[in-house]
Structure formats: structure tokens, C-alpha cells
Amino acid sequence: MEKALNVLVIGGNRYVGKRLIARLLSEGHRVTVLNRGSSPPPAGVEQLRADRDDERSLTGALGSRVFDVVVDQVCYTPRQAAIARRVFTGRTRRYVLTSTVEVYEYEDSPALVREEAVDPSTVTVDPDQPWDDPAFLEAHYGEGKRQAEAVLAAGPEFESTAVRVAHVLGGDDDFTGRLAHYAERIRTGEPIAVPTSNRPATYVYVEEIARFLAWTAGEDFTGPVNAASPGALSTEELCAAVAAHVPGGRTEFRPIEVGEVSPFSFRRSYGMDNARAARLGFTFSDTRQWLPRAVAETLGKGD
Template sequence: MQRISVIGGSRYFGKLLVERLLAGGHQVTVINRGSAPPPAGAEHLVVDRDDEAALIAALGSRTFDVVVDQVCYTPVQAAIAARAFSGRTRRYVMTSTIEVYDPATADLRTVPPGTPVPEEVVDASTWRVAMDRPWHDAAYREAHYAEGKRQAEAVFARHRGFGFAAVRSAHVLGGGAAEFTGRLAHHVEHITQGTQITVHAETLPTVFIHHEELADLLLWAATLTDVTGPINACSDGPLDVHDLGAVISAQAGRKAVYRRAAAGEHASPFSLDRHYAMSNARAKELGFSFSHTTDWLPGAVAEALVDTADSHHR
């Protein structure tokens, strides 16, 4: 049994993680602003993580074996957490993102085109941190999501108060309506309705992970290994938007209809004109086994089809 704190953990794979930790007999403390209660058996601290004094007060004398941070988006949030949890935990696991490899904002020149990107390409310990940007502004955070995650990783990577691991998640799918980004639902909706999906002239592949598999990997990272540094989290088998559409079409019995995006026009989610599929070799070498995307994607599409149909009947 370990003492685990989960920051966030109120929805989607974060909620699944809390449930898995409890099922494994761990002592779990969930820290969030109280938007939803945690599963029965978890301690709940209702506090705004951005309020450092309130966070420290809420923690009191508590100590943890591991902290899993599901909702760290900026270096300012990371710095607050690093100070608040120093001396309270031996390990800190942050949920990061594939977006740290976005070629629009990261230098991937050392990676041959089309090659899955390994973790060392983006070394957070060397990344510049800019605390003076308007990270408090929600619109700014959204527009600079990848940079915020990179800089948050950088703060933790340089901190010496605990061991740090960053789980860089691929695009997360599955769970039907629980998949709150709506990206899979977007494609399902267009294909079932026979409307056009806007795509780039050349569509490049990316990688995905099922929400349950990501919860399992976070559980592994928190309780079954002392790994530090970045860990790419993605199922085997990159797909492009046409591959995704083919799976949806097979499930829906409707042909996908595509339209080429005009210059400067936004394309549909998962139509990518840049390659940043990740390599999951490091996690495999450390002992984690991934599924293949095609093992679970038809089931995820089936869930999305049910939710789409239900929404049209409300």
C-alpha cells in the first residue's frame, strides 16, 4: 500500500486512475476544486492548486509516496506544486502531452522525417522557462498549450526535491461522451450525417491511446516503477485521418466524404499536415506493454456512435 495524491482526478482517465489506485489497496488523496466528488474511499481536499498558501494549508502535515498531477498546464502551476510538495513526496508524476513535440513550436530537426519521436528530442531540463507570460489568462494558456506543458516539465525536471516523471500522452480516445475534447465525436458526426470532413492536401499520421490504457500506464508509473524523466504513452499503430475515417465508416455503414482545406483554412481534428507520432520504445523497455490501436478503436467508435445517436434523439 502506498500513499498517493492525485491532483485533478475528477473526470475521464484521471477518475479511472483514482478507481484503479483504490482497487489496488492504495491510500488516495484527491486534490481539486470540488467540481465532482472522488470515488468512495478516497480522501478529498477541496482547494485551488493555483493558491499556494491555501494548498499548503490544506495539505497540513500530509506526506505521500507519489503525487500524480493530472492538471498542470503552466510553469507557474508547476513552481507552486514544486514548493508545496517538497519534503512531502519522494516522486512526482505529471501527465504531459504529445503536443510537446509539435513541429510548429519544437525543434525536431534531429529526427528523420516520418520517424516516431523519442523522448530525448525534447529535453525539458534545458527548456527556457518564462514565468512572466500571462499564464493566468485562460485564452493565452489554450493558445500556448504545448509551450505551457514544456515549461511545466522544465520546472519539475530542474527541481531537486523529488524524483520526477512526465507521461507524455498521445491523443486520448474512448469512453463515449466522457471523451470531453469531442474530436472523435466530430468525425463520427460528419460520417454518420454524410457531411464533408475538411482535410489537408497531405495528411500525416499521429498516435493514439485508449483512456483505460493511459490510466493503466499512470498507475504503473505511480506504483510499479521508480522511472524518472519523460515517458511517451501511445498504443502501437499510427493512423492518419483517412485510417480513422475508415474505421468509423466500417462501424457506421456510411462512406466518409472528404474535402481539401483551402490555404490557411482550419482542417478537422486529426487531419495533420505535420508528423509528430511518438516512439513508445522507452516505456516498453521499462516493462509496460501497449495494445495496438486497432485492438480498441472499433469499440471506441461504437461508443461514440451510440452517444451521437442519443444526442440526436434528445
Template sequence: MREVLVIGGNRYFGKRLTAMLRAAGDRVTVLNRGSTPPPPGVDHLVADRDDEASLTAALGTRTFDVVVDQVCYTPHQAAVARRVFTGRTARYVMTSTVEVYEYEDSPEPVSEAVLDPRTVVVTPQLPWHEPEFVAEYYGEGKRQAEAVFAADPAFPYVSVRVAHVLGGADDFTGRLAHYADRVRTGAPIAVAVPNHSATYIHVDEIAEFLFWVTRQEFTGPVNAASHGPLSTEDIVAAVTAALGDDHRPVRYQPVEVGEVSPFSFARSYAMDTSRAASLGFTFSHTDDWLTRAVTETMGVN
């Protein structure tokens, strides 16, 4: 029986991962601040992962075969985890994001080699303790968190660069609801100029991939995305089809400067998943699940 710690992981693909680990016979422990209890059969540790003393005290003498860190957003959090888990885990899996490629703009899908975290400059003096700052610089926070783990690694680690996630009745983001509301009412959908396609993955598939990663031995960054980038128009078309007759004509509003709708991007946003394929994992195609993702999120039968 493996000992697996999941930091965060009480909602969305984290809870799916926890269920998969348990079904495989792993002893799973969830660590969070205590606001949400874990599912039955899962050990629970309560700590503020930003507070090194709190995290150390909560862990006690526990050690783990694998740690899956679902909520590492800043270099400070990574540095704390690096110190606390040295000598406590044989493998560390950090869920990162496609947003680490925010400074890239390539017509072709980007591979992991485009961004070597060992070359990223870490700036701990920035206000990473402020939630508004972390939200605004989400991609940079993840880039720097990866850099902390990559610099003189204290344990074998993987950073899973996750595409935009769709699907599930428990999607809490409200992004598809944004489109459904506008399609129903005929309100304009603001899109970037130019408006590029992006890389996506279904909520179940990213949970499956993370589960698979916990059972592998490779290290370093790995991209996680379904094949077949989607445009804003692709997503809107799926939403419109799900609504049936309950919609008005779709109207797009080009925006050169200013806020645009979710899933509208002024630059290329696709990831190459050749590394995952070479390691033995085959991702699905967005055609396989887009309709299902939209209908389950919108509660349409």
C-alpha cells in the same frame, strides 16, 4: 498501504486511474477545486492549485508516497507544486502530452531524447493566468511545466507524454462526434495539406500505464502511446463502419491554411515508446482497440 494524491482526476482516464489505485489497496486522496466530488472511498481536498497559500493550507501536514498531477498546464502551476510538495512526496508523476513535440517534424517516431526539458526556456512573464492563452499554447505550457520540474529536481519526478486519447463512453471532447456528424450528413471533413498520421492510446491503457508508473522508480520523460499511428482516414473508416447504413458518402476538403478537423495534422505526430518497453511496459496496437473505442464513445452496440 501507500498514500497517493491525485490532483484533478475526477473524469476520463483520471477517474480510471483512481479506481485502479483504490483496487490495489492504496489510500487515495483527490485534490480539486470542489466542483466535482470524488468517488466513494476517496479522500477529498479542496483547493485552487494555482494559489500557493490555498494549496498549502489544504494539504496541512499530509505527505504522500506518490503525487499524480493530472492538471498541470503551465510553468506557474509547476513552480507552485514544486515549492509546495518539496518534502511532502517521494515521487511526482506529471501527465504531459505528445504536444510537447510540436516543434519537431520527423518522418520517424520521436523519442524522449529529442526534447530534454532541461534545455527548455521558461517564460513566467507570459500571461499563463489567462485560460485562452493557456489553451492556445497548450503544448508550450506543458513543455515549460516539464522544464520547471526538471531544473534542479526537488523530488523524483516523471513526465508522462501522453498520445491522443480515444475511447470511453465518457469521452467529453466531442472529437469523434465531429466526424460522426459529418459522415451522417455528408458534410465535408476538413483536412490539412499534407495530412499526416498521429499517435493514439486507448483511455483504459493510459490509465493502466499511469498506474504502473506510480509503482516504478525511474525518472524523467517517458512516451505513452499504442503502436500503430492512425490517419484521419483510419478514424473516419472506423466511424463509418460503426454507423452502418446511417451515413452518406465521405467527403474530404483539403485545407492549406485555416482550421481543420480534430485528428488532422500537417506534420508528423508519432512517438517512439522504446523507453517504456525497456522499463517493462508493453503497449497495445491500435488495431486491438480502435473499433471498440469508436463504438463505445458513439454509444453504438
């Protein structure tokens, strides 16, 4: 086994985070989780309770603890990143930020986008925006992540990497309800609203992104890295996988020019190139290998 690490996971209560913690434990690492304490951690994990937006609270909860690696699952704004950078200076040698494909929201190309399309060193940081306003943050999710990446990458205090995660599928605890949306539309025959020009996107299986984050914690590369399975999916392909679990259902698409569309349907491309991850030594499995299993898990149709 590789050297056991002392890892702090910020967030980690649900979905990807809880799978990341389970994987780290199974690999023999020491794990501490820091969150608001809304649910107890698994056995073998120390829990620290703090408000990550409150620098004093965060510092107090950490005490004198130091870590080999911090994996931050819930950093959404440059303010949060700036607090983290100050608090963890001298406490860790490596910082892994869970970022998102949404950082590429302005890169609309049929070609798969590479990491250099959004270089954190060129991103303008504006901490004075109303980042504490939930509506503003939701509307500027990609921008918040871009700026958080930039803040963490700017200093020499510790090494950092930003894992840009594709749209995640799978698991019986997917809280988003997106696949359930499609299952209900197909069951009732209600039209599924999609853009008139509906673009495909890349995805990643929930268990695989947890494995990738755990692997990244033990590596030493820096800078952004795309985390996505090869094989972009269209909304039609995704719905076909859902329809396999809805006997007697009917799939009808309604293309619209403007207005709200269904989840996992896109007016711009959200395809990521994963060549950097492959060069670094991690291979993602093809989307179509795990898609039937992921859909079955989420819709409660697994074995």
C-alpha cells in the same frame, strides 16, 4: 501485491483521471484527490478542496499530509509547476506529471519521435508570460507543458517523471466531441476538412493510459516517457472506424491548404516512439486491437 502506496491525484474528476483513481483503488493503494470539489470522489477516496493556482490555498488544504507519490493531471504552466515544487518539497518522494505529445509540436519528422527530442533540462522557462490568460494558454498548450516539465525536473527535492500522453480515444464519457464530429459529418455527408498533406498520429486507449499512469506511480524511473500505442493512424483510418457505426453514411474529405481542419487531422507528424516504456517494463497494445472498441464506446454503440 506490491507495497500499497499513499497517492495524491491532483485533478481526477473526469475521463483519464477518474479511471486512474479507480485503478489505484483496485490495486490496494490509498488515494487522496485534490481539486476544486466540483464533483464528489468515489467511495474510499479522501477529497481535498483547493485552488491549485493559489499556493496558500494548496498548503492549507494539504495540512501536514505527506504522500509516496503525487500524480498531477492538471498542471499546464511553469507557474503551476513552480507552486507544486515549493508546496510538495518534503511532502512526497515522487512526482508524476501528466504531459502531452504536444511538447513535440516543433519536431516535424516522419520518424517516430523519442523523448530526447525535448530534454526538459534545455527548455527555457518564462514564468512571466500571460499564463493566466485562457486564450494565451490554449494557443501555447505545448509550450506550457514543456516549461512545466522543466520546472519539475530542475530540482533535487523529489524524483519526477513526465508522461507524454498521445491522443486519447475511448470511453463513453469522452468530453471532447471529436469522434462525434466525424460521426455527424459522415451521417450527413458533409465534407471533412483535412490538410492537403495530412499526417498520421499515434493514439492511446483511455483505459490503457490510466493503467500506465498507475503503473508509473509505483515505479522509480525519472525523466520523460512517451505513452502511445504502436500503430499510427491516419484520419482516413479513424473515419473508417467511425463509419462502421454510421449506416448509410458517406465519408468525403476536403483537402485545404490553409484554415481550420477537422480534429485528428494534422499538418505535421504526431508520432511517438514508445521504446522507453517497453524497456522499463510496460507494453502498450497495438492501436488496431482496441480502436473498434474505443470508437463503439464513444459513439454509444458498445455491447
